Amino acid sequence: MFDALVIVTxxxxxxxxxxxxxxxxxxxxxxxxxxxxxxxxxxxxVVQAAIAAVRVFGGVQVPETTTFLIYLLVSxxxxxxxxxxxxxxxxxxxxxxxxxxxxxxxxxxxxxQGMWAVAGA
Amino acid sequence: MPEPDERRAAPPKATATGPGRVLIAVYGIFALxxxxxxGVQIAGRFSEAxxxxxxxxxxxxxxxxxxxxxxxxxPAARRLAWVAVGIxxxxxxxxxxxxxxxxxxFGPDDTVWSVxxxxxxxxxxxxxxxxxxxxxxxxxx
Numbered sequence: 001m002f003d004a005l006v007i008v009t010x011x012x013x014x015x016x017x018x019x020x021x022x023x024x025x026x027x028x029x030x031x032x033x034x035x036x037x038x039x040x041x042x043x044x045x046v047v048q049a050a051i052a053a054v055r056v057f058g059g060v061q062v063p064e065t066t067t068f069l070i071y072l073l074v075s076x077x078x079x080x081x082x083x084x085x086x087x088x089x090x091x092x093x094x095x096x097x098x099x100x101x102x103x104x105x106x107x108x109x110x111x112x113q114g115m116w117a118v119a120g121a
Numbered sequence: 122m123p124e125p126d127e128r129r130a131a132p133p134k135a136t137a138t139g140p141g142r143v144l145i146a147v148y149g150i151f152a153l154x155x156x157x158x159x160g161v162q163i164a165g166r167f168s169e170a171x172x173x174x175x176x177x178x179x180x181x182x183x184x185x186x187x188x189x190x191x192x193x194x195x196p197a198a199r200r201l202a203w204v205a206v207g208i209x210x211x212x213x214x215x216x217x218x219x220x221x222x223x224x225x226x227f228g229p230d231d232t233v234w235s236v237x238x239x240x241x242x243x244x245x246x247x248x249x250x251x252x253x254x255x256x257x258x259x260x261x262x
Contacts, residue, residue: 067161085146096143104150
């Protein structure tokens with residue numbers, strides 16, 4: 001699946017997870033920098049999802065189209081929800097919540113990449 | 122009532138505070154992914170491995186109930202969380218043990234609890250342990 005973009009999103013989600021955990025370790029509530037990091041990562045994920053969706057609807061055969069599209073949707077939605085959940089009770093654990101979301105999204109991206117690889121597109 | 126909160130009228134959501142919110146986030150992710158995956162499997166190709174897909178759907182439902190129970194407040198939510206996390210613990214141990222000794226018992230596809238959640242980094246095994254510990258830690262004393 002557009003390998004370069006997958007690597008960029010994996011690096012971004014990985015960095016976001018580390019950032020969140022560092023904030024928790026430093027006992028800081030989720031602040032503006034963490035929010036911007038989430039927005040930037042989600043922007044990348046939206047671009048990735050848009051490209052993938054266009055290509056699937058354009059005829060690229062992935063093994064499980066429905067699952068693939070659900071994973072695309074999940075990859076975009078999880079981090080905004082996690083940030084919301086983190087900000088609802090702003091304390092040191094907000095960063096860890098964002099980190100959990102980032103790891104979940106990274107796994108989703110890896111699964112997407114796996115399905116795309118099977119498609120051989 | 123040694124609750125660390127001055128406002129008596131609004132008792133704290135004991136399980137949805139501090140690190141408990143991280144736990145709930147992880148439960149939410151599992152609820153979402155397990156349910157979505159099982160939904161697709163049951164709707165799209167149920168006959169291939171009905172037992173595995175029903176089991177995945179059941180696991181997804183248990184994760185949803187555990188998330189709601191842990192995120193909610195009050196004795197009813199806490200009871201729901203105890204029951205859901207307890208079922209989750211028993212489920213992952215039973216299904217994990219059966220699938221570890223009799224591979225493919227539930228069909229060709231893995232469920233979220235197969236071999237103690239091997240396909241999910243064994244988080245399905247660790248999660249209910251932390252959940253039970255957290256419920257015990259935050260209970261009224």
